[in-house]
Amino acid sequence: MPSISAHEPDRPDYAKMAKTYFHVFLRLLFSFYDCIIDFFFGLYYNDTTRKYISGVDYPFMLESASSVARKIRNKEMSSVDVVNAYIARIAQVNGILNSVVDERYKDAIEEAKQADKMIESGEWSKERLEKERPFHGVPISTKESTAIKGMRHTFGLTLRAHETAPDDAEVIKSMRRAGAIPFVLTNIPELNMWYETRCNVYGQTNNPYDTNRTVGGSSGGESSLISACGSPLGIGTDVGGSVRMPAYFCGIFGHKPTSGMINLQGLTRKAAEHTEMSLTCPGPICKHAEDLLPTMKVLMQGSKVELDLTTKVDVAKLRFFYIEDDCGDLRVSPIQSDQLNALRKAVKYVGELTGVPPKKLVPSKWKYGYKVWRYLITQEPERLAWELTNRNGTVCWWWETLRFFTGTSPYTLPSILRLIDLNVFPKENPEWVKEVLESLLGDLKRELGDNGVLLHPTHPTTAFYHNAAHLRPWNFTYTSIINALKLPATQIPMGLNSKGLPLGVQV
Numbered sequence: 001m002p003s004i005s006a007h008e009p010d011r012p013d014y015a016k017m018a019k020t021y022f023h024v025f026l027r028l029l030f031s032f033y034d035c036i037i038d039f040f041f042g043l044y045y046n047d048t049t050r051k052y053i054s055g056v057d058y059p060f061m062l063e064s065a066s067s068v069a070r071k072i073r074n075k076e077m078s079s080v081d082v083v084n085a086y087i088a089r090i091a092q093v094n095g096i097l098n099s100v101v102d103e104r105y106k107d108a109i110e111e112a113k114q115a116d117k118m119i120e121s122g123e124w125s126k127e128r129l130e131k132e133r134p135f136h137g138v139p140i141s142t143k144e145s146t147a148i149k150g151m152r153h154t155f156g157l158t159l160r161a162h163e164t165a166p167d168d169a170e171v172i173k174s175m176r177r178a179g180a181i182p183f184v185l186t187n188i189p190e191l192n193m194w195y196e197t198r199c200n201v202y203g204q205t206n207n208p209y210d211t212n213r214t215v216g217g218s219s220g221g222e223s224s225l226i227s228a229c230g231s232p233l234g235i236g237t238d239v240g241g242s243v244r245m246p247a248y249f250c251g252i253f254g255h256k257p258t259s260g261m262i263n264l265q266g267l268t269r270k271a272a273e274h275t276e277m278s279l280t281c282p283g284p285i286c287k288h289a290e291d292l293l294p295t296m297k298v299l300m301q302g303s304k305v306e307l308d309l310t311t312k313v314d315v316a317k318l319r320f321f322y323i324e325d326d327c328g329d330l331r332v333s334p335i336q337s338d339q340l341n342a343l344r345k346a347v348k349y350v351g352e353l354t355g356v357p358p359k360k361l362v363p364s365k366w367k368y369g370y371k372v373w374r375y376l377i378t379q380e381p382e383r384l385a386w387e388l389t390n391r392n393g394t395v396c397w398w399w400e401t402l403r404f405f406t407g408t409s410p411y412t413l414p415s416i417l418r419l420i421d422l423n424v425f426p427k428e429n430p431e432w433v434k435e436v437l438e439s440l441l442g443d444l445k446r447e448l449g450d451n452g453v454l455l456h457p458t459h460p461t462t463a464f465y466h467n468a469a470h471l472r473p474w475n476f477t478y479t480s481i482i483n484a485l486k487l488p489a490t491q492i493p494m495g496l497n498s499k500g501l502p503l504g505v506q507v
Contacts, residue, residue: 027334034333034461037472041465045212053093053208056229058085064288065138065233065295069179072137073126075119079112079137083183086139090184090230096211099225100184101144101202102152108139108183115179129179134294136179141231143222144185144202145192146282147266148172155268156190156199158410159390169266171235171282171299178298184231186221191387192237192268194414195245195476196469197221204466207249209501213463216246222285223250233295234285237267240373241458241479243283244491244506249463251493251502255283255292259486261305274381279373279483292490320350320358321447322455327366331474333460342494342503346455358455363443365436369481370474372436374421375428376484384418397423413470441485455505456482458491462501479506 060068060077071077087105094100115137118124129136142148145155147165154160172182187197187205197220198204205221207213208228215224219236223246226234236243238256247254262282264270270280284295297309324343326332335343351357385394388411395411397419403409404416448454457478464472482489494503 023328023330026330030330031334034336034472037468038465041468045465049212051096051206051211053096053228056089061085061089061229061232062287063232064290065135065140065286066288066290068232069135069138070130072115073119073129079115079181080109082137083108083112083139083181086183086231089228090225093208093225093228093230097206097208097224097228097230098203099186099205099221099228099230100141101187101221102185104148104151104183108181111181112137112139115181133177133179134298135175135233138180138232139183140175140180140233140235141184141186141222141225142169142172142182142235143188143192143219143237145188145218145268146172146185146235146237148182148185151185154201155192155387156188156201156412157388157390158200159388159392161201165266167266170263170272170302172266174298174301175235177301180233184225186219186225186234188219188221189217190412190415191384192218192239192242193384193418194218194412194469195241196414196466197224197246198412198466200410200412206466207463209251209496210463210499213465213501214249214469215463216241216249218242218246219254219285220246220249223247223252223254226250226285226287227252229287232286233291235282235295235299236285237280237282238479238483239278239280239377240483241476243281243285244458244479244489245476247285247491248458248493248504248506249502251496251504252285252287252491253289253292253493254285254491255296256482256489257281257283257296257299258305258307258488259483261303261307262299263302269382269387271381278380279376279486280380281483289492315350316354317451318350318354319356319449319452320347320354320455321361321452322347322358323361323363323366324457326460326477327362327364329367329369329474329477331370332477333472333475335457335460336462338497339457339460339462339503343455343457343505346492346494346505350453350455359447361447361454363440365439365443366481368436369484370477371428372433372440373477373480373484375430375433378422378427384415384422388415388419395419417470417473437484444485444487453507455507456489458504458506462497462499462503482506 147169153165222234227250243254260276
């Protein structure tokens with residue numbers, strides 16, 4: 001019998017090749033699936049159902065909140081005039097967008113008068129106002145789940161339809177100390193647990209770029225209003241992309257801070273003691289990057305976490321990396337070509353800026369992002385089946401599913417699907433989740449070090465048609481993995497595609 005030569009060439013790994021080809025086939029199949037969804041939804045949502053909002057009446061509405069604050073300090077305009085202008089703007093656009101769900105116009109105007117009197121009296125110098133009250137006299141908005149005393153606080157639940165907040169959330173108290181004037185609350189999905197903004201209390205919010213399309217969630221009302229120049233600055237919350245996705249779909253900035261830094265008291269049912277353990281983070285939503293840093297300085301006041309927000313960073317000395325796809329997660333849509341081109345444009349730009357081409361990363365465990373987030377969200381102090389009843393019993397998933405299909409359930413479909421997911425499908429192994437998280441964080445820390453920046457798609461598609469998220473339920477994984485890792489991230493707008501829809505990158 002002939003012996004096998006030690007120098008016989010290696011045979012191809014046919015199993016590995018087959019796995020690769022199968023993965024490519026599934027990606028192509030998913031791309032075709034996405035095209036079918038867009039085609040049929042496009043037949044239903046068309047130009048005959050699309051509505052348009054008017055342009056702004058005052059040029060300052062296109063400026064940053066910081067710029068408006070400077071003009072108020074310099075007496076170039078009064079706080080009362082600014083507040084009244086935004087009230088008038090909301091009257092123009094809200095019938096089309098359905099962003100604003102409650103207002104305190106009368107009180108806001110009175111607070112604006114006091115802000116103007118403070119300037120006229122000379123009690124505070126411009127320098128002192130800029131330092132201690134950077135948003136003096138500027139109206140701001142926030143989502144309905146963020147408590148403002150006396151205003152609606154339903155969390156999108158019909159069982160809480162008449163509930164109001166007993167006190168301000170801590171983030172609102174911080175913004176008030178900085179001189180801001182809360183004047184409206186904006187729409188949310190039920191319990192903030194979906195990436196479209198629709199609930200049975202307030203209905204659906206529309207995208208100002210195309211009213212047939214989503215604004216994302218859960219800070220969708222905020223992003224829609226700010227994008228339409230109905231508010232200069234907003235405070236959102238992010239547990240799985242709830243600031244970044246809406247900001248992306250509406251073409252503006254949204255920042256999710258590092259988890260555990262900002263007091264969560266008054267955000268839905270969060271208490272101060274939940275701050276360090278929760279994935280939830282409050283953060284700014286705005287039209288201009290100029291507002292991100294001063295807002296974060298305000299929100300960080302009183303934080304137990306030391307964070308240097310004053311040292312200037314030389315961007316040319318940073319090291320850049322990028323991830324440009326799902327890294328093997330077959331649950332999510334492949335990144336569409338126009339969004340991929342936007343990411344590559346950003347990669348090219350920072351490469352030219354630093355002189356060093358960014359390095360592409362393909363973390364081996366990135367594909368487990370949804371499974372890790374799915375486990376971690378079950379560790380939050382709230383329990384969905386209890387919260388849906390307004391903490392008056394628990395919801396039975398199968399009974400509520402039957403009620404939904406007979407039109408008698410008070411809950412939205414995303415809540416029903418979440419109940420099914422929690423009760424029917426297998427739970428993740430805690431030890432496995434811990435191992436994956438340690439591996440992912442370890443890989444990122446080794447690559448990024450203390451001066452590395454990661455570029456990553458905010459979402460695989462542009463703003464999709466209303467309700468299409470139900471057929472792509474896992475696409476929020478592009479943002480939720482950052483929450484699972486408890487890292488900071490900023491959604492940066494990157495212009496529009498050929499259909500006039502916003503593009504973006506999270507950094």
